[in-house]
Amino acid sequence: MTNEGIAQAIIDIIKDIVPDEDCSNIDPAVALRDQLELDSMDFLDIVMELRKLYNVEVPEAEYGELATLDSCVAYLEPKMKDI
Amino acid sequence: MSGLAAGIRLAHYGKKVLVLEKHAIPGGLNSHFSKDGRRFDVGLHAMTNFVERKQRSAPLTKLLRQLRIPYDELDLVEQSYSAIDFPENKICFGNSFTMMSDEIAREFPSEVDGFMKLVEHVKTYDDVSLDAKYISAQEVVASFIQSKVLRDMIFCPVMYYGSAVEDDMDFSQFCIMFKSLYLEGFCRPRTGVRHLLRILRKKLLENGAEVRMKTGVKEILRHNNKAIGVQLENGETIHAQNVLSSAGYGETLEMLNDEVPAGVAGELSFVESILVLDTPVKDLGLDETIIFFNREEEFHYRKTTSPYSCKSGVICMPGNFNYDDEVEREGLVRFTSLANYYLWKEMDETTYRRTKEEFVKEQINTSGFGDKIRDRVVYTDAFTPLTVKKFTSHINGAIYGSPIKVKSGAFDTENLYLCGTDQGFLGIVGALLSGISISNKYLLL
Numbered sequence: 001m002t003n004e005g006i007a008q009a010i011i012d013i014i015k016d017i018v019p020d021e022d023c024s025n026i027d028p029a030v031a032l033r034d035q036l037e038l039d040s041m042d043f044l045d046i047v048m049e050l051r052k053l054y055n056v057e058v059p060e061a062e063y064g065e066l067a068t069l070d071s072c073v074a075y076l077e078p079k080m081k082d083i
Numbered sequence: 084m085s086g087l088a089a090g091i092r093l094a095h096y097g098k099k100v101l102v103l104e105k106h107a108i109p110g111g112l113n114s115h116f117s118k119d120g121r122r123f124d125v126g127l128h129a130m131t132n133f134v135e136r137k138q139r140s141a142p143l144t145k146l147l148r149q150l151r152i153p154y155d156e157l158d159l160v161e162q163s164y165s166a167i168d169f170p171e172n173k174i175c176f177g178n179s180f181t182m183m184s185d186e187i188a189r190e191f192p193s194e195v196d197g198f199m200k201l202v203e204h205v206k207t208y209d210d211v212s213l214d215a216k217y218i219s220a221q222e223v224v225a226s227f228i229q230s231k232v233l234r235d236m237i238f239c240p241v242m243y244y245g246s247a248v249e250d251d252m253d254f255s256q257f258c259i260m261f262k263s264l265y266l267e268g269f270c271r272p273r274t275g276v277r278h279l280l281r282i283l284r285k286k287l288l289e290n291g292a293e294v295r296m297k298t299g300v301k302e303i304l305r306h307n308n309k310a311i312g313v314q315l316e317n318g319e320t321i322h323a324q325n326v327l328s329s330a331g332y333g334e335t336l337e338m339l340n341d342e343v344p345a346g347v348a349g350e351l352s353f354v355e356s357i358l359v360l361d362t363p364v365k366d367l368g369l370d371e372t373i374i375f376f377n378r379e380e381e382f383h384y385r386k387t388t389s390p391y392s393c394k395s396g397v398i399c400m401p402g403n404f405n406y407d408d409e410v411e412r413e414g415l416v417r418f419t420s421l422a423n424y425y426l427w428k429e430m431d432e433t434t435y436r437r438t439k440e441e442f443v444k445e446q447i448n449t450s451g452f453g454d455k456i457r458d459r460v461v462y463t464d465a466f467t468p469l470t471v472k473k474f475t476s477h478i479n480g481a482i483y484g485s486p487i488k489v490k491s492g493a494f495d496t497e498n499l500y501l502c503g504t505d506q507g508f509l510g511i512v513g514a515l516l517s518g519i520s521i522s523n524k525y526l527l528l
Binding site: 016017018019020037039041042044045048051052060 | 096097136137139140145148149151153154519523527528
């Protein structure tokens with residue numbers, strides 16, 4: 001999966017979790033939490049959906065890597081590039 | 084209700100889920116029935132925790148996200164307003180908090196500052212911590228409010244809508260209830276609790292869970308101190324990696340054949356009646372959705388010394404939600420009063436039937452508007468603590484379960500977890516959140 005693909009995958013997951021949020025103007029460098037009102041339960045769901053959809057494991061100690069869209073892509077690239 | 088929510092979460096993430104329901108209809112305390120061609124809801128009069136869709140961080144919107152249920156699907160209608168009616172004072176409150184603060188400013192001008200400080204304290208208190216210790220809510224509230232009457236008035240709805248402890252409650256539970264009643268508010272699905280249960284059941288099946296109705300659990304099977312499955316009332320044995328019980332704390336211990344420690348069994352139960360009137364209640368000049376009342380000098384929330392007591396109680400008029408439609412609805416009034424399970428249990432059939440008729444009459448008499456409705460009743464149904472026992476299977480017909488809550492949701496037995504009333508979150512929204520939280524904490528990762 002390309003980096004754009006990974007970013008899109010994350011956005012699709014967020015859209016599924018918070019269908020009412022406007023995801024069209026996410027700044028990839030700014031924390032998702034500051035733009036989208038996601039709480040810790042929502043972040044758990046991003047992790048769970050990654051596992052469900054792409055078989056990607058994110059250990060609890062590394063949840064922080066999912067803070068921004070850019071950091072998501074950087075962190076997930078090695079795990080998802082071959083998908 | 085908590086079990087359904089847990090099942091939805093777990094099945095969504097690919098766990099193999101089997102939901103076992105003892106009765107023909109799910110919901111436990113919050114359920115519905117049809118009788119003589121009429122459909123009734125039982126359990127809570129309203130859903131608490133009402134917020135608009137845009138308030139993302141509230142319990143209601145949070146749990147809908149977790150269950151992937153769109154807000155609009157609930158088809159919620161809001162209350163008109165509700166009231167706390169005491170001998171010398173009356174405070175109305177609605178889904179906008181300003182109504183309550185204005186009313187308190189009018190009735191108790193010298194307490195306004197203390198009250199607003201209490202509200203701030205409640206808002207910032209960490210009430211969902213799963214390992215908090217019991218703190219007396221009476222003591223905390225008394226440190227903000229001088230007037231015993233105002234304290235009693237604040238406690239009356241909070242206790243009636245969720246306390247399993249007599250005359251007091253844990254402060255974190257007080258905070259959960261305070262926010263859900265006064266800072267958020269009342270609503271209901273337009274067609275009642277059956278609509279919500281239908282949504283939950285549909286979602287559960289869509290996600291691939293199996294649901295078996297009329298299938299009671301007789302025993303939780305254990306090996307080397309680990310839960311390994313259940314034995315059903317029909318004799319069948321089912322093995323499972325984990326068992327999540329929404330039966331209650333003491334009730335689950337009983338299913339393990341463990342001793343139920345002293346103080347675990349709940350004591351507080353209710354009698355309740357549903358009256359159908361020949362006219363909508365609005366036409367009789369009754370506008371409140373719910374009235375919490377107390378007719379004595381001091382308010383007491385405890386097991387009664389007689390089979391029931393109508394000295395205080397709750398009156399719900401389900402016709403007084405803001406339906407914004409043209410559907411004709413029968414006039415309905417529901418009364419709830421405190422009761423004593425043991426005294427009902429001892430009665431022979433004749434006394435039982437007679438006492439049931441008596442309490443309905445007394446509920447009408449103490450309602451404050453008995454003259455308006457007495458001759459208009461066309462249909463009555465009534466419940467006792469024994470009915471509560473039958474449908475919730477709670478020990479002693481305890482309406483809100485055990486006074487001892489197990490917030491962690493864990494037992495000494497491994498792979499066995501608790502959700503629902505006795506895990507400590509209250510009401511319909513609380514039950515759903517409980518199922519979600521315990522699943523997230525122990526069973527999902």
